[in-house]
Amino acid sequence: xxxxxxxxxxxxxxxxxxxxxxxxxxxxxxxxxxxxxxxxxxxxxxxxxxxxxxxxxxxxxxxxxxxxxxxxxxxxxxxxxxxxxxxxxxxxxxxxxxxxxxxxxxxxxxxxxxxxxxxxxxxxxxxxxxxxxxxxxxxxxxxxxxxxxxxxxxxxxxxxxxxxxxxxxxxxxxxxxxxxxxxxxxxxxxxxxxxxxxxxxxxxxxxxxxxxxxxxxxxxxxxxxxxxxxxxxxxxxxxxxxxxxxxxxxxxxxxxxxxxxxxxxxxxxxxxxxxxxxxxxxxxxxxxxxxxxxxxxxxxxxxxxxxxxxxxxxxxxxxxxxxxxxxxxxxxxxxxxxxxxxxxxxxxxxxxxxxxxxxxxxxxxxxxx
Amino acid sequence: xxxxxxxxxxxxxxxxxxxxxxxxxxxxxxxxxxxxxxxxxxxxxxxxxxxxxxxxxxxxxxxxxxxxxxxxxxxxxxxxxxxxxxxxxxxxxxxxxxxxxxxxxxxxxxxxxxxxxxxxxxxxxxxxxxxxxxxxxxxxxxxxxxxxxxxxxxxxxxxxxxxxxxxxxxxxxxxxxxxxxxxxxxxxxxxxxxxxxxxxxxxxxxxxxxxxxxxxxxxxxxxxxxxxxxxxxxxxxxxxxxxxxxxxxxxxxxxxxxxxxxxxxxxxxxxxxxxxxxxxxxxxxxxxxxxxxxxxxxxxxxxxxxxxxxxxxxxxxxxxxxxxxxxxxxxxxxxxxxxxxxxxxxxxxxxxxxxxxxxxxxxxxxxxx
Numbered sequence: 064x065x066x067x068x069x070x071x072x073x074x075x076x077x078x079x080x081x082x083x084x085x086x087x088x089x090x091x092x093x094x095x096x097x098x099x100x101x102x103x104x105x106x107x108x109x110x111x112x113x114x115x116x117x118x119x120x121x122x123x124x125x126x127x128x129x130x131x132x133x134x135x136x137x138x139x140x141x142x143x144x145x146x147x148x149x150x151x152x153x154x155x156x157x158x159x160x161x162x163x164x165x166x167x168x169x170x171x172x173x174x175x176x177x178x179x180x181x182x183x184x185x186x187x188x189x190x191x192x193x194x195x196x197x198x199x200x201x202x203x204x205x206x207x208x209x210x211x212x213x214x215x216x217x218x219x220x221x222x223x224x225x226x227x228x229x230x231x232x233x234x235x236x237x238x239x240x241x242x243x244x245x246x247x248x249x250x251x252x253x254x255x256x257x258x259x260x261x262x263x264x265x266x267x268x269x270x271x272x273x274x275x276x277x278x279x280x281x282x283x284x285x286x287x288x289x290x291x292x293x294x295x296x297x298x299x300x301x302x303x304x305x306x307x308x309x310x311x312x313x314x315x316x317x318x319x320x321x322x323x324x325x326x327x328x329x330x331x332x333x334x335x336x337x338x339x340x341x342x343x344x345x346x347x348x349x350x351x352x353x354x355x356x357x358x359x360x361x362x363x364x365x366x367x368x369x370x371x372x373x374x375x376x377x378x379x380x381x382x383x384x385x386x387x388x389x390x391x392x393x394x395x396x397x398x399x400x401x402x403x404x405x406x407x408x409x410x411x412x413x414x415x416x417x418x419x420x421x422x423x424x425x426x427x428x429x430x431x432x
Numbered sequence: 433x434x435x436x437x438x439x440x441x442x443x444x445x446x447x448x449x450x451x452x453x454x455x456x457x458x459x460x461x462x463x464x465x466x467x468x469x470x471x472x473x474x475x476x477x478x479x480x481x482x483x484x485x486x487x488x489x490x491x492x493x494x495x496x497x498x499x500x501x502x503x504x505x506x507x508x509x510x511x512x513x514x515x516x517x518x519x520x521x522x523x524x525x526x527x528x529x530x531x532x533x534x535x536x537x538x539x540x541x542x543x544x545x546x547x548x549x550x551x552x553x554x555x556x557x558x559x560x561x562x563x564x565x566x567x568x569x570x571x572x573x574x575x576x577x578x579x580x581x582x583x584x585x586x587x588x589x590x591x592x593x594x595x596x597x598x599x600x601x602x603x604x605x606x607x608x609x610x611x612x613x614x615x616x617x618x619x620x621x622x623x624x625x626x627x628x629x630x631x632x633x634x635x636x637x638x639x640x641x642x643x644x645x646x647x648x649x650x651x652x653x654x655x656x657x658x659x660x661x662x663x664x665x666x667x668x669x670x671x672x673x674x675x676x677x678x679x680x681x682x683x684x685x686x687x688x689x690x691x692x693x694x695x696x697x698x699x700x701x702x703x704x705x706x707x708x709x710x711x712x713x714x715x716x717x718x719x720x721x722x723x724x725x726x727x728x729x730x731x732x733x734x735x736x737x738x739x740x741x742x743x744x745x746x747x748x749x750x751x752x753x754x755x756x757x758x759x760x761x762x763x764x765x766x767x768x769x770x771x772x773x774x775x776x777x778x779x780x781x782x783x784x785x786x787x788x789x790x791x792x793x794x795x796x797x798x799x800x801x
Contacts, residue, residue, distance in 0.1 A: 075725060087725035091732040096720050106687060107617050107716035111625070113740050117733065155724035158683070160694065230596050232791070248476050256480070265790045266635035312704050314527070318475060323797035324790050325529065329704070335681050335696075347476035351465050355524035356444060356456035363460040364486065371482050421634045421693050422601070428692035 067146055069124050069131065076124055078131065078149060086153035090119055093133060096152070097142040161431035162424035166339075166396065167202040168292040171375070175382040179206035183389075186221055194430040197225070197423065200270075204393040205287055211274055211387050218274030218389050218414050226422025229268045231261060232322045239273065239413035241406040246319040248347050252280075252406045255347075257288055257373040257398035260417075262343035263315035263324050263350075268417035271394040275384035279409030286400040287392065288378040290342040294331050297369060304365035309333050311362055314350030315343065325350065330369065341395035344373065373398055384413070393420070436515055438493050438500065445493055447500065447518060455522035459488055462502060465521070466511035530800035531793035535708075535765065536571040537661040540744070544751040548575035552758075555590055563799040566594070566792065569639075573762040574656055580643055580756050587643030587758055587783050595791025598637045600630060601691045608642065608782040610775040615688040617716050621649075621775045624716075626657055626742040626767035631712035632684035632693050632719075637786035640763040644753035648778030655769040656761065657747040659711040663700050666738060673734035678702050680731055683719030684712065694719065699738065710764035713742065742767055753782070762789070 070077040075087040091112075100110025120136035131149065133142045152158060179199035185192040186208055200206040211217045219236055222228060228235050233247070241252040248255060261267045298305040312327035328343040354362055372378055384390060392399060394417070404411050439446040444456040460481075469479025489505035500518065502511045521527060548568035554561040555577055569575040580586045588605055591597060597604050602616070610621040617624060630636045667674040681696035697712040723731055741747055753759060761768060763786070773780050 074729060089725055089728040089732070092721060092725075092728050095732070102617060102620075102622075105614055105617055105620075105716075108718060109617070109622070109716070112715065112732075112736055113743060117736065152720045152722075154722060154728055157722040158720065162694075227599050227601070230599065232596070232794075245474055248471060248474055248478070251471075251474075253471075253478070265638075265788065269634075310704070318797075321798065322791075322794045324794045325527075325531075325797075326790065327704075335679070335698070346481065347474075347478070349477060351521045351527065352461060353521075353523060353526040356458055356461075359458040359461050359523055360443060363458070363464070363481075367481055367486065374482060419634065421695065422691075425601075425691045425693045428687075428694075429690065 162427040164201040166291050169289045170292050171377045173380055181208055182210040183208055190430055197427050204397040206391045208389040211389050218272050219416055222272045222416050222418050225426045226418040229417040229419045236416045252404050254403040255400045257400040258345040259342055260394050262345040263317045263326050263348045265326055268394050269420035270418045270423050272391050273413045273415045274389040276412045277386050277410045278384055280404040280411040281408040282402045283404030283411045284381055284383045284402045286379050286381050288398050290398050291339050291396050293372045293378055294339055304368045307362055307365040313352050315348045316350040317348055531796040533570040535660050538658050539661050540746045542749055550577055551579040552577055559799055566796050573766040575760045577758040580758050587641050588785055591641045591785050591787050594795045595787040598786040598788045605785045621773050623772040624769045626769040627714040629763050631714040632686045632695050632717045634695055637763050638789035639787045639792050641760050642782045642784045643758040644755055645781045646755050646779045647753055649773040649780040650777040651771045652773030652780045653750055653752045653771045655748050655750050657767050659767050660708050660765050662741045662747055663708055673737045676731055676734040682721050684717045685719040686717055
């Protein structure tokens with residue numbers, strides 16, 4: 064600790080640690096993050112940033128055991144920072160985040176046998192096994208739970224072990240089976256081409272849980288593809304299509320007797336740094352495109368291109384859920400679909416619910432403590 | 433109807449109506465939206481866009497009473513479009529949306545007496561009154577319900593009349609009162625400077641409902657400001673600050689024993705067209721800024737600027753909720769706060785919940801049918 068050196072600069076305090084790490088801490092940043100400004104129980108910031116002048120200076124900064132003590136110029140206040148805390152929070156680096164797990168992209172040659180897998184018993188009772196499973200599930204975006212009880216509530220209980228459920232206009236849970244008077248194609252026996260759910264929502268649900276209670280009908284196999292792999296390949300091989308799909312919002316809409324939920328979304332959604340954030344791909348819920356007529360043909364070319372990729376064996380994997388299995392997937396990354404089934408040959412019933420990405424990541428962080 | 437004229441162009445069909453409206457319909461758009469491709473009950477698109485060639489042509493297009501009949505070249509198929517439907521959905525225009533209501537900005541001279549107001553009885557029982565109230569509430573982003581029953585469930589019931597409730601890590605509902613061992617500053621008697629709730633969430637909740645069950649303590653007045661007015665004034669008067677606040681994601685974080693929910697957000701969030709979409713402003717939940725040190729001072733200047741605006745009488749209005757009143761506001765537009773109160777002088781208890789923007793808009797559309 065004694066090998067830390069401090070140096071005042073142009074409104075920054077430079078701290079150099081013994082291991083060679085060095086960082087600049089702007090005065091305002093230091094004052095804003097003074098430990099005395101946070102509520103001891105809620106950890107929330109109570110300090111009022113407008114209470115100090117923009118020109119706040121430092122009278123003195125010195126080492127004090129494991130800490131750095133600052134006396135402010137322009138305000139009657141002293142701050143005391145733990146040197147390790149400063150190192151972990153140095154500007155330009157960002158706090159370490161156990162849930163920051165980059166996706167491992169997969170394509171059509173990926174074997175379903177290689178999917179992350181956990182038993183329902185371990186998921187419910189073993190924190191360490193659950194953490195490992197959640198981390199692997201974030202990597203692939205797709206995973207299986209087996210040994211589920213033949214109980215309509217079992218899928219919900221497993222999902223709630225990760226986070227509270229995200230309600231939608233279809234309810235807190237939903238039943239995927241052939242029904243009379245369906246308000247959604249999932250509730251028919253028709254084939255469902257690969258899609259993301261509820262692209263018509265402002266924020267479509269994150270992780271989807273589909274507990275297979277019965278799959279005895281002929282047909283009804285499950286298909287998946289990694290939408291991020293498709294998008295990255297498109298970015299590389301057809302940048303014009305990628306550009307159109309990531310910059311052009313198109314309408315999505317669901318409407319029935321009780322709801323009319325609409326939203327313009329880009330098919331490919333990037334974050335502020337150009338990194339893939341989520342996909343919105345759902346031909347059933349795609350509205351009537353409202354682009355100007357003269358850009359429509361170029362857009363359709365790009366849209367058909369990504370659609371064809373979602374039908375290609377280069378990307379699609381096929382599996383068949385058995386009763387007692389539950390599939391978990393990131394609905395904003397991994398597209399899901401199913402083959403048509405014949406409801407006269409047997410019963411097929413999946414029960415689903417959603418846990419959003421925020422709660423999923425939160426569980427990883429809390430289990431990582 | 434006989435005055436409609438059709439003209440084939442470069443892969444577009446031009447339709448001209450008697451009133452002078454004229455529009456180009458690209459061939460692929462027409463085929464993609466052929467009414468035969470939609471499920472009759474779910475209204476969802478079943479047509480497979482990859483089943484036709486990109487070069488699909490038109491053999492003939494002709495008027496047929498109120499409709500336009502197209503015979504396709506390259507596929508054995510006829511389409512029949514209602515001429516009015518085509519006009520309503522013409523490219524570049526977009527479907528009419530009753531929920532597309534531009535905000536009416538307000539500032540510190542806005543009188544709380546001018547807020548949209550409805551009685552709980554009308555909200556619960558009168559569809560027409562509710563629709564008018566929802567439209568006005570979208571304009572101002574802030575409104576009052578009065579005559580609420582002195583019943584802990586009354587606020588929830590009113591909110592559910594609009595849409596299902598958005599659950600968060602604080603529950604489906606939350607109690608705003610002074611509590612021992614708080615995990616949130618709202619649950620103390622401290623002053624709360626103006627903020628938006630849960631800026632640490634991927635999508636912070638939309639409309640907030642706060643039912644005032646008791647407000648008998650000294651202090652505890654409510655403050656509000658229109659964040660969109662502040663942002664638009666900043667865009668005009670300090671474009672550099674606006675640019676930094678709308679382009680620079682900063683971390684927000686809530687953590688307690690059960691959750692650790694983090695998200696980088698820009699303080700000002702714009703849609704693809706540069707229009708204000710939402711604000712994320714919450715100094716309590718703002719994390720430790722992780723920008724590079726050399727951009728930190730410029731960012732702090734911008735951040736302090738908007739913070740000072742949220743404290744200025746140019747923008748802030750003050751009111752005092754009475755028992756039996758409920759305030760509704762768009763949490764991603766209107767910032768809310770309160771004065772400190774003295775819990776020894778009387779009881780203060782608000783009960784809150786959220787309905788997201790998507791469901792709020794959906795209710796406007798359904799009631800507008």
